[in-house]
Amino acid sequence: MTKRSTSVTIRDVAREADVSVATVSRYLNQNAPVSEALSARIQKVMDKLDYVPESAARHLALRKKNTIGLLVTNLHTDFFAPLLAGIEGEVYEQGYNLLVATCRPNLTSDYDFPVGRHNTDGLLIFADSLNDDQIAKFHKSRFPLVLIHKTPSDGQNIPFVTIENKAATYRLVDHLIVEHSCRRIVLMRGRQQQEDSYWREVGFQAALADHDIPFDEDLVLCGSFEREVAFKSLSAFLKDPAHPAFDAIFAGDDEAAIGVYKALKAAGLRIPEDVAVVGFDDSRMAPFLTPPLTTVRAPTEEVGRSAAQQLFYMLEGENPQPVTLHHTEIILRASCGCHVETSLAKKEVKSIAN
Amino acid sequence: MTKRSTSVTIRDVAREADVSVATVSRYLNQNAPVSEALSARIQKVMDKLDYVPESAARHLALRKKNTIGLLVTNLHTDFFAPLLAGIEGEVYEQGYNLLVATCRPNLTSDYDFPVGRHNTDGLLIFADSLNDDQIAKFHKSRFPLVLIHKTPSDGQNIPFVTIENKAATYRLVDHLIVEHSCRRIVLMRGRQQQEDSYWREVGFQAALADHDIPFDEDLVLCGSFEREVAFKSLSAFLKDPAHPAFDAIFAGDDEAAIGVYKALKAAGLRIPEDVAVVGFDDSRMAPFLTPPLTTVRAPTEEVGRSAAQQLFYMLEGENPQPVTLHHTEIILRASCGCHVETSLAKKEVKSIAN
DNA sequence: CTGAAAGCGCTTACAG
DNA sequence: CTGAAAGCGCTTACAG
Numbered sequence: 001m002t003k004r005s006t007s008v009t010i011r012d013v014a015r016e017a018d019v020s021v022a023t024v025s026r027y028l029n030q031n032a033p034v035s036e037a038l039s040a041r042i043q044k045v046m047d048k049l050d051y052v053p054e055s056a057a058r059h060l061a062l063r064k065k066n067t068i069g070l071l072v073t074n075l076h077t078d079f080f081a082p083l084l085a086g087i088e089g090e091v092y093e094q095g096y097n098l099l100v101a102t103c104r105p106n107l108t109s110d111y112d113f114p115v116g117r118h119n120t121d122g123l124l125i126f127a128d129s130l131n132d133d134q135i136a137k138f139h140k141s142r143f144p145l146v147l148i149h150k151t152p153s154d155g156q157n158i159p160f161v162t163i164e165n166k167a168a169t170y171r172l173v174d175h176l177i178v179e180h181s182c183r184r185i186v187l188m189r190g191r192q193q194q195e196d197s198y199w200r201e202v203g204f205q206a207a208l209a210d211h212d213i214p215f216d217e218d219l220v221l222c223g224s225f226e227r228e229v230a231f232k233s234l235s236a237f238l239k240d241p242a243h244p245a246f247d248a249i250f251a252g253d254d255e256a257a258i259g260v261y262k263a264l265k266a267a268g269l270r271i272p273e274d275v276a277v278v279g280f281d282d283s284r285m286a287p288f289l290t291p292p293l294t295t296v297r298a299p300t301e302e303v304g305r306s307a308a309q310q311l312f313y314m315l316e317g318e319n320p321q322p323v324t325l326h327h328t329e330i331i332l333r334a335s336c337g338c339h340v341e342t343s344l345a346k347k348e349v350k351s352i353a354n
Numbered sequence: 355m356t357k358r359s360t361s362v363t364i365r366d367v368a369r370e371a372d373v374s375v376a377t378v379s380r381y382l383n384q385n386a387p388v389s390e391a392l393s394a395r396i397q398k399v400m401d402k403l404d405y406v407p408e409s410a411a412r413h414l415a416l417r418k419k420n421t422i423g424l425l426v427t428n429l430h431t432d433f434f435a436p437l438l439a440g441i442e443g444e445v446y447e448q449g450y451n452l453l454v455a456t457c458r459p460n461l462t463s464d465y466d467f468p469v470g471r472h473n474t475d476g477l478l479i480f481a482d483s484l485n486d487d488q489i490a491k492f493h494k495s496r497f498p499l500v501l502i503h504k505t506p507s508d509g510q511n512i513p514f515v516t517i518e519n520k521a522a523t524y525r526l527v528d529h530l531i532v533e534h535s536c537r538r539i540v541l542m543r544g545r546q547q548q549e550d551s552y553w554r555e556v557g558f559q560a561a562l563a564d565h566d567i568p569f570d571e572d573l574v575l576c577g578s579f580e581r582e583v584a585f586k587s588l589s590a591f592l593k594d595p596a597h598p599a600f601d602a603i604f605a606g607d608d609e610a611a612i613g614v615y616k617a618l619k620a621a622g623l624r625i626p627e628d629v630a631v632v633g634f635d636d637s638r639m640a641p642f643l644t645p646p647l648t649t650v651r652a653p654t655e656e657v658g659r660s661a662a663q664q665l666f667y668m669l670e671g672e673n674p675q676p677v678t679l680h681h682t683e684i685i686l687r688a689s690c691g692c693h694v695e696t697s698l699a700k701k702e703v704k705s706i707a708n
Numbered sequence: 709c710t711g712a713a714a715g716c717g718c719t720t721a722c723a724g
Numbered sequence: 725c726t727g728a729a730a731g732c733g734c735t736t737a738c739a740g
Contacts, residue, residue: 408717
């Protein structure tokens with residue numbers, strides 16, 4: 001039933017306009033001269049028949065899908081909204097389409113991948129949404145790939161775009177130590193293998209080391225960059241009467257910081273008086289928490305945009321940048337103990353962080 | 355260059371396995387019996403050649419894209435994360451692909467639509483991401499469509515899934531009036547044409563009417579379901595020394611409520627002592643605002659999931675439900691003046707709203 | 709500037 | 725259970 005109306009084809013247009021399909025195709029793609037007279041006739045018929053060229057046929061003939069794929073770990077957390085927005089904007093401008101998928105545990109053969117070389121011209125891979133073997137396989141077959149928030153393995157020249165994790169975390173922790181005299185800082189890790197988490201920990205440890213503060217494994221918790229996980233692990237930690245003393249928490253990211261807030265408040269601990277808390281990302285939520293969250297601003301939308309750009313460079317045969325490192329900056333609010341409310345609050349009132 | 359490796363085709367597999375392409379195709383799709391012996395040979399060759407069937411060719415032969423499209427108004431606000439998550443989950447389970455696009459102002463011809471019948475089997479249309487003419491056109495050509503948070507025009511039997519806006523808003527406003535003695539309640543509208551906004555206003559007005567409170571146009575502001583817009587319009591309103599008195603604000607949605615919080619705080623007004631504030635959606639942020647936001651819980655992820663389901667019913671020739679109305683419930687927190695912190699907070703501490 | 713024809717990589721009656 | 729061949733709806737040398 002639907003078939004009937006869908007089946008207006010280039011042949012139908014050609015017949016009705018009394019030209020060849022080649023001419024219709026040329027008119028459609030404006031890639032070869034077509035006389036005014038024929039153009040007019042063709043356009044009229046296309047309108048009349050409500051003709052829409054079939055993408056699949058075009059892709060087959062051109063051996064190009066005009067589509068890129070995005071693979072992310074999940075779609076739930078607020079982190080992905082700006083990432084997606086950045087990517088979609090760029091994709092649209094290039095006249096491409098965007099296929100979105102989340103990674104799934106048991107992806108066996110290549111062709112039941114939701115996105116891959118069977119249906120896209122290239123892929124944007126976020127963090128550990130694909131494991132190293134899978135990435136290696138794509139790369140070996142020379143399929144265009146850009147990694148986001150992930151470094152390629154040795155020898156793989158896959159362009160990647162990420163943010164400055166280590167230096168920013170270093171500065172943040174250094175700030176806690178120097179300005180707020182923190183000495184016993186809890187570290188919340190992200191998922192194992194999560195590269196952002198790794199580099200943030202490197203920065204964390206470096207800051208401690210530079211102040212001769214020993215790194216204490218007993219002060220390490222699992223946050224997974226998820227509020228629920230962070231909440232649970234901190235609650236369990238606090239429940240143990242023998243838990244080691246601490247005076248601050250680096251939550252790993254803002255999502256986890258939200259869980260941290262909940263757990264601390266439930267335990268009757270005040271932020272920052274009893275415990276300083278800092279996050280990472282500067283999510284849209286951070287300035288609205290109570291107290292407003294001290295964190296690191298990560299330009300996530302920009303990351304998405306530039307990742308897409310690099311992929312398009314590759315698709316157009318230009319050389320992509322091997323690495324795009326986005327700058328981050330620490331944002332001091334009240335949760336670390338700073339009282340920047342007046343100056344900062346004013347600024348934010350003028351233009352609410354998007 | 356990429357071409358070389360991509361060009362392993364079904365013909366290559368057939369030749370190398372010494373069978374016909376028909377047999378390879380049958381083995382691949384498991385839609386006709388293939389002997390064990392040939393199956394084994396084919397599988398071996400496919401592995402060796404790293405063969406991935408080309409989707410475009412399949413789509414062309416089958417006249418089916420195995421892909422659905424989602425059109426949304428934007429990707430920035432946190433509202434879309436759960437919607438996308440619900441849709442993507444369902445799409446994955448059905449073995450389909452998901453093309454995501456935001457609506458753009460100047461979409462002229464059908465075939466430069468980012469998604470449409472040229473590249474999808476059906477479309478999920480969010481709210482006013484498409485105008486009525488465009489929807490009518492798709493519908494007339496019998497293209498499978500499901501509307502989300504939008505009612506089809508008269509006579510169009512397009513399935514739609516939405517949430518109960520009116521009754522919930524009525525209850526919320528009734529609550530403000532009855533429990534908190536509010537009489538002068540500001541109404542923040544969403545964008546013109548936004549249907550959720552329309553029905554919320556209907557519920558709003560009905561509640562006023564039932565309590566003999568006149569509806570005052572001077573108490574209507576534009577919030578657009580965006581924090582920045584809400585912030586600006588409320589700030590401007592407050593700046594006018596002659597602004598009418600008010601004792602509460604229905605922000606329209608939670609995003610706008612965030613802008614409202616900012617504006618009120620900047621003006622030195624306390625929530626809820628000076629002004630009660632309520633939102634709509636129960637976004638992930640709502641419980642973490644200060645004070646926690648009284649709002650209406652909308653099951654957005656569920657909405658996404660069931661919208662996708664309806665579309666799949668259509669694609670499989672089954673009958674979709676003409677309308678799927680998701681229930682909503684009011685969530686009392688502190689911003690309306692309730693002091694439910696103890697009971698509610700406990701509950702939320704146990705399981706942080708996802 | 710225009711057309712006839714081959715080809716893109718699959719699927720599926722049709723015949724055996 | 726298997727194969728030869730037509731067809732899905734486009735594009736693009738090639739010839740004029």
